[in-house]
């Protein structure tokens with residue numbers, strides 16, 4: 001075994017599992033030629049064993065993990081989980097591509113740190129939107145299925161509690177404004193008793209006015225030894241600065257720029273001249289390949305509404321999601337889409353970020369994402385295409401280009417991620433079929 005992995009093993013493995021790990025490693029050494037140069041592989045094996053052994057002390061969690069059909073960890077899970085479960089607790093800033101299992105990783109960390117005998121909040125998880133808070137809550141419920149003593153409550157708008165009450169649930173998940181009110185104004189939560197603070201989708205968080213300050217104010221109320229975990233799919237400078245303000249002495253897991261887009265998502269662009277032509281291209285794509293579920297992103301509500309109408313007229317089951325809807329309405333639309341009741345979701349920007357629907361095999365950028373100054377919005381691009389290709393599945397991302405300006409935006413996105421976006425001729429059915437094979 002190489003020295004580095006030996007050192008890691010010694011520092012990470014708890015006493016109780018140490019012997020077992022050594023046995024596994026020695027068995028492995030006898031089977032393969034194991035030299036210093038195998039280090040990457042060595043670490044993967046090590047991390048894999050550690051991932052499951054970290055859960056060894058809480059069999060009900062391992063049961064929950066298996067119950068969800070997880071039988072091997074993703075890279076982020078096997079790397080981050082031993083750090084998150086280490087004693088004493090370690091802080092973490094972690095980047096991983098969309099759909100690689102970050103949520104599952106920090107949910108496991110929270111569940112394994114709570115003491116179910118203590119009937120007060122011990123873990124806070126802050127999400128940027130109502131929908132994401134509900135989605136993470138569902139993962140907690142599924143994974144904690146065999147751990148019923150652990151309870152969860154949502155700190156989201158609309159969940160009104162009686163003044164003066166103290167929460168008994170061990171995990172609180174919510175949006176920053178309500179969470180802050182519950183900690184300071186209403187005192188439903190005693191922040192001094194919090195052991196784990198999770199900040200999810202940090203990049204989306206800071207894009208929403210007020211969320212950054214609210215998160216920092218919550219963090220300042222927490223005890224010094226509280227474990228801080230921050231996750232994000234992208235790390236532009238502003239996200240990085242925020243992360244460092246909020247997480248002291250962190251372990252850092254960061255991706256290289258060219259690793260940010262997943263190789264399992266194939267990216268294409270289609271040249272058109274108008275929105276009608278873009279719609280025609282879309283119809284051609286639908287005519288040529290079978291699409292389980294698709295998400296289509298538009299720049300404005302008006303275009304989204306028009307497109308949803310056109311697609312319905314062609315016989316598609318379409319859901320429309322846009323910013324002016326009430327949060328409860330939005331959650332209901334997403335739920336129907338997730339249940340497969342509608343096969344196409346047409347949406348504007350923000351509300352679809354982070355949404356996890358396994359069956360989405362195609363993402364269409366009907367309009368390319370741009371910021372308010374008309375520059376490419378690379379972060380949003382990454383979040384959008386990350387709605388497909390979830391957890392190692394293959395996915396297609398198709399970009400509609402309808403002007404010189406949008407071609408220029410596309411080139412700049414391509415340059416930013418250093419990944420080629422291929423041209424697709426949607427009049428050629430064979431070509432479309434090929435990209436899906």
Ligand SMILES: Nc1ncnc2c1ncn2[C@@H]1O[C@H](COP(=O)(O)OP(=O)(O)OP(=O)(O)O)[C@@H](O)[C@H]1O
Nearest residue numbers: 070072073074098099100101102103104354356391
């Ligand atoms: N170890 C695993 N084995 C199999 N499936 C997994 C595993 N971990 C997570 N998944 C599944 O992969 C999908 C993506 O996971 P998750 O939502 O945790 O990713 P994420 O990195 O948080 O994504 P995003 O950045 O978009 O929020 C989910 O449907 C989840 O159930």
